[in-house]
Amino acid sequence: MSNAVSTTEAPAIERQTGAWVTHAILGIGVILFALPLWIVLMGSTHDAATIGRGEVPLLPGAHALENYRAAWTQGGTGVGVGWMLWNSMVIALSIAIGKIAISIISAYAVVFFRFPGRRLFFWAIFITLMLPVEVRIFPTFKVVSDLGLVNTYAGLIIPVIASATATLLFRQFFLTIPDEFVEAAKMDGAGPLRFFWDVVLPLSRTNMAALFVILFVYGWNQYLWPLLVATSADVETVVIGMVKMIGSESNTEWNIVMATCVLAMLPPVLVVMLMQRWFVKGLTDTEK
Amino acid sequence: MATLDLMDVRKSFGPTQVLHGVDLHVADGEMIVIVGASGCGKSTLLRIVAGLETATSGHVRIEGREVTGLEPADRDIAMVFQNYALYPHMTVAQNMGYGLKIRGLPRDEIARRVAATAELIGIGPLLDRRPRQLSGGQRQRVAMGRAIIREPKLFLFDEPLSNLDAKLRVQMRAEIRRLQKRLGVTSLFVTHDQVEAMTLGDRLVVMHQGHAAQVATPMEIFERPADTYVAGFIGSPSMNFLAGRLAEAGQAVALEAGPVIRFADGPRPGPDGMPLTIGVRPEHIRLDAAGLALALELAEPLGSETVLHGRLPNGEALVVKLTGPGPRDGTLPVALPAEALHVFAADGGRRLDPACD
Numbered sequence: 001m002s003n004a005v006s007t008t009e010a011p012a013i014e015r016q017t018g019a020w021v022t023h024a025i026l027g028i029g030v031i032l033f034a035l036p037l038w039i040v041l042m043g044s045t046h047d048a049a050t051i052g053r054g055e056v057p058l059l060p061g062a063h064a065l066e067n068y069r070a071a072w073t074q075g076g077t078g079v080g081v082g083w084m085l086w087n088s089m090v091i092a093l094s095i096a097i098g099k100i101a102i103s104i105i106s107a108y109a110v111v112f113f114r115f116p117g118r119r120l121f122f123w124a125i126f127i128t129l130m131l132p133v134e135v136r137i138f139p140t141f142k143v144v145s146d147l148g149l150v151n152t153y154a155g156l157i158i159p160v161i162a163s164a165t166a167t168l169l170f171r172q173f174f175l176t177i178p179d180e181f182v183e184a185a186k187m188d189g190a191g192p193l194r195f196f197w198d199v200v201l202p203l204s205r206t207n208m209a210a211l212f213v214i215l216f217v218y219g220w221n222q223y224l225w226p227l228l229v230a231t232s233a234d235v236e237t238v239v240i241g242m243v244k245m246i247g248s249e250s251n252t253e254w255n256i257v258m259a260t261c262v263l264a265m266l267p268p269v270l271v272v273m274l275m276q277r278w279f280v281k282g283l284t285d286t287e288k
Numbered sequence: 289m290a291t292l293d294l295m296d297v298r299k300s301f302g303p304t305q306v307l308h309g310v311d312l313h314v315a316d317g318e319m320i321v322i323v324g325a326s327g328c329g330k331s332t333l334l335r336i337v338a339g340l341e342t343a344t345s346g347h348v349r350i351e352g353r354e355v356t357g358l359e360p361a362d363r364d365i366a367m368v369f370q371n372y373a374l375y376p377h378m379t380v381a382q383n384m385g386y387g388l389k390i391r392g393l394p395r396d397e398i399a400r401r402v403a404a405t406a407e408l409i410g411i412g413p414l415l416d417r418r419p420r421q422l423s424g425g426q427r428q429r430v431a432m433g434r435a436i437i438r439e440p441k442l443f444l445f446d447e448p449l450s451n452l453d454a455k456l457r458v459q460m461r462a463e464i465r466r467l468q469k470r471l472g473v474t475s476l477f478v479t480h481d482q483v484e485a486m487t488l489g490d491r492l493v494v495m496h497q498g499h500a501a502q503v504a505t506p507m508e509i510f511e512r513p514a515d516t517y518v519a520g521f522i523g524s525p526s527m528n529f530l531a532g533r534l535a536e537a538g539q540a541v542a543l544e545a546g547p548v549i550r551f552a553d554g555p556r557p558g559p560d561g562m563p564l565t566i567g568v569r570p571e572h573i574r575l576d577a578a579g580l581a582l583a584l585e586l587a588e589p590l591g592s593e594t595v596l597h598g599r600l601p602n603g604e605a606l607v608v609k610l611t612g613p614g615p616r617d618g619t620l621p622v623a624l625p626a627e628a629l630h631v632f633a634a635d636g637g638r639r640l641d642p643a644c645d
Contacts, residue, residue: 180373189361
């Protein structure tokens, strides 16, 4: 009898402590991620002197408007954040759309066509997964500079526009499309392009949306490649702009940097939020 | 509406030959069912007719026109797939009209034909739905509609009923047959289900290991199977096979199990003592007090009939089907009626018919 009581009580207590530990860990996680964001947000509303003294304000200050206006128009080094955001937007969009376009076509070729060297091409794509930009950065820079593409949008976009990861993702998805769809399309008289356009593309919509979110954020946050190629203010991205603000002078205007930071975060956050439904759908279910 | 001719169609995948030369003539408006166990090459044969596979050698002619080298779209045929292959992102109407759209028909003409076809197969109210919102039977109908709307010369069915539950299958089977008769379109229907085959086909092609073992009407195949494979494949429960030898100058068979039975339909060619396989269907076996003692092992009561599994004194297995309820165990005296015997050569299993003279 007493045994029975203790065995029924023990798990209940365990469950409570278990829940407590879980919540504590989650709480630490939230603080770890949210606190820096909060500090940046608050920092962007104080004047330069407050932050210069080494204070870390946790409450809003009174200088929000002028900080953001300064950042938007002049930035730190004379290039306004508005222009940088535009550059970042053009580059991130081109990279995301370009990567999707190229990888979906490559995956289509690899999955639906039998051509000599098919396996070879597939493995070639697969192996490039292991060669990120950082590994090939010097030869790539040499090529880009020989072509005169330094400080151009093209130079920033084209070298990173192929994506093995996206190709593989599309390949995996295409492999789940039943052969009967292809055969039914053949019976209906649909050629390869028609089939791609009428069947494969519509079925890939959710995957494309999920990839778009990932690739847009990737393109937006790029650091190393733009640092090498975008040296002029004309094509400066917001990430590079921030680095320059911090590195340029000893008396960094931290309030402006933080305002820039907040502005730089907005577009990716917006993209993720607006595409969230599609994003989750694309990662979890396949429309069949 | 057209004829279909297959001439010595062979197919190999690498070193494995799956079709060993199939010949078939299908008359205008005929419904031919290709039936066989899995791996017999029946689907491959259908896919060759469709143009989805290329025959290694041989010819396919539709309405006398050589189509062996043509793309599926140029053969003027339509196919119903096992899993229906309806595009999930298109509505029923778009699915049905897709082939017409590709052929460049004007939009109102497509809409008219979609409406007419939907009316014909009774899916009018479903036209705006997507395939995932349909039941299995409705999807099946849409798949049929997609084939019918093209008004093809030839319908191909690749086991279209095997994804349906038993009741729906019977219903759709009748519906397909009715529709095919009404439209009068030459059809080729692949199935592994012998009941489907018997009920649907004007004629059956029983495939076995890449050969057409027999091509005949359902009743002819049932009554005069060409070999032991066909005999065992068609009919449920399957035909019993007993070993025997030719006796009395070809007039009779001496069964291993004991009795010597005189053939009811005349002597078979061959020397006495030639080994034979005697087939007899379970439903043709009679109870006879003077017959062989069948030691029962298992009884399957099916209500209107009872299937009894047992062994003859010499150890050979025998299945008997009796109308009404039957005994559950013990022994049962059975006799094999001479007029119900099928005689096959033990070597190769070919049917032996009476020598005609």
